[in-house]
Amino acid sequence: MKYTDIKNKIFNKRKGKIVFSDEIIIYETENEVEKIFQKTDWDTENIERKLNLYSGKLRKLFLDIFIDEFCFKKFEVQVAKDEVSEENLEKYIEYSAKEFLDEDNIENYFIKFFKKSDEIYIVFIFERDFIEEIVEFILRKNLKVNKIFIKDEEDYILDDYDILFQRKGDIKGKKQYIILGLIFILFFLGIKYYNSKLEREKEIVNREIILGEEKIEKLKAEYNMLEKEISVLKEKLEEFSKNKEYFNDKIFRILKMMPENITAENIYFEKNILTIKGNSLDENSLFEYSKILEKDSRIEKVVYDYIIKKENFYEFFLELKVQ
The missing domain is CATH 3.30.70.2830 (Alpha-Beta Plaits)
Incomplete structure (x- = not known):
């Protein structure tokens, strides 16, 4: 018997997984064989209620969670190294997601991206309520979760929430700390999003100020040029008036005689x-x-x-x- 199997038996770590697709499927592993424990239809508004029916069973399993393409949208974006810096990468991905969704406000979405190749990133977009409902259910039911995977051509780990599922059985009040941690993370993400929004608005305002100043300078230059032209025309008009007066006085008067x-x-x-x-x-x-x-x-x-x-x-x- 392998050491891992012995360890799992001692600590009662029976493996299992939940797959979210067009159905919700719960698997458990017995003797290294994976089999379906329960299958239920997809219902976005009642995910927690349906999972709650099997929470007793789920608490006995050491779970992996898989979310397949039915539950997300995805697209690929090319990011040139010499055009987008590391610190601006998240903003660029967020801007690309807005274009992909054709929406200005993406607060109701959870966005996760991974580097696929040198300059290509794959971006996954989830309904934020869906992800948060899963996380909250896991926390409330004190489930043992190993990883959350995004199931695509290859599996990607949804690691943003990974730290929330690391458990130590001898620490009391652990759940409260995790909830506080989640609240802190969400609060931090909210501040970060708000700050990034302010930065974008600041950039737009600064750009408009610069364009406005350029227009003012251009208008000033045009005004100065027109002033000079008007001054020259006034001089010519004055000279013409003098010439006309001179002609009338010196020449036309004689011709009239x-x-x-x-x-x-x-x-x-x-x-x-x-x-x-x-x-x-x-x-x-x-x-x-x-x-x-x-x-x-x-x-x-x-x-x-x-x-x-x-x-x-x-x-x-x-x-x-x-x-």
């Missing part, structure tokens, strides 16, 4: 010298025009450089000095 028979074809103004090249239907109109100009106090000089008779008109070139 011109008799109807005279036409200006080309005018040029520089350094208060105005030259007008044009034609007239008769010579008298040109002399009349020169007399009008000579009477103007703001005109110092009136000289025709030439007057040439053409076929039916007179071509002239007039030079004026204006003040």
Whole structure:
């Protein structure tokens, strides 16, 4: 007889297991042969009630618990080492679970992940009430539990609650300590989740502040550029107004004095010298025009450089000095 078998007999460690799938199946092992002790239909709302019927038997067994794919959802996620640090891995997995479930709030889920290969993680998602109900039943009935396994292509150990099932028979009040420990763990997980939520919200706010500051700086730059453009346009407008006033005062006033028979074809103004090249239907109109100009106090000089008779008109070139 093996030492393990002797030890199990002495300490009355009869092996067994509970399998949660589309049914709840209780196995016990006798003489190294595993057989079904009880099988019952799945009922999420009455798991504890159904197990309670067999709690007397379960207390005699040293149990392993298996949870198969009927009780969880799973997905795989690739996590590049150079993109996600160890301290941010849990947050990244949680974010991936939200995307997988298409839910923003995952407080009602228990998430467990394992490294499958170098950059691939497999993620299991359970209903939190389901896991906690199993744990609470084990604690209340003082069952001897070895491990909780997630049954998939390979078995994964749900080790988060493993410490809750380690028992020492000579310690009184052990159950209360375990319950307190569970409460502490859940409280710690709640704080951790709340803190991580605050951190995420803080990151979002900081990102919005940075984007807002960038927009403000961009608007400031655009405002400064527009101010400069407006200033340049004002200068141009002022210069145009001056030029317009100057033209009206120096040039247009002289052209308005011109008799109807005279036409200006080309005018040029520089350094208060105005030259007008044009034609007239008769010579008298040109002399009349020169007399009008000579009477103007703001005109110092009136000289025709030439007057040439053409076929039916007179071509002239007039030079004026204006003040």
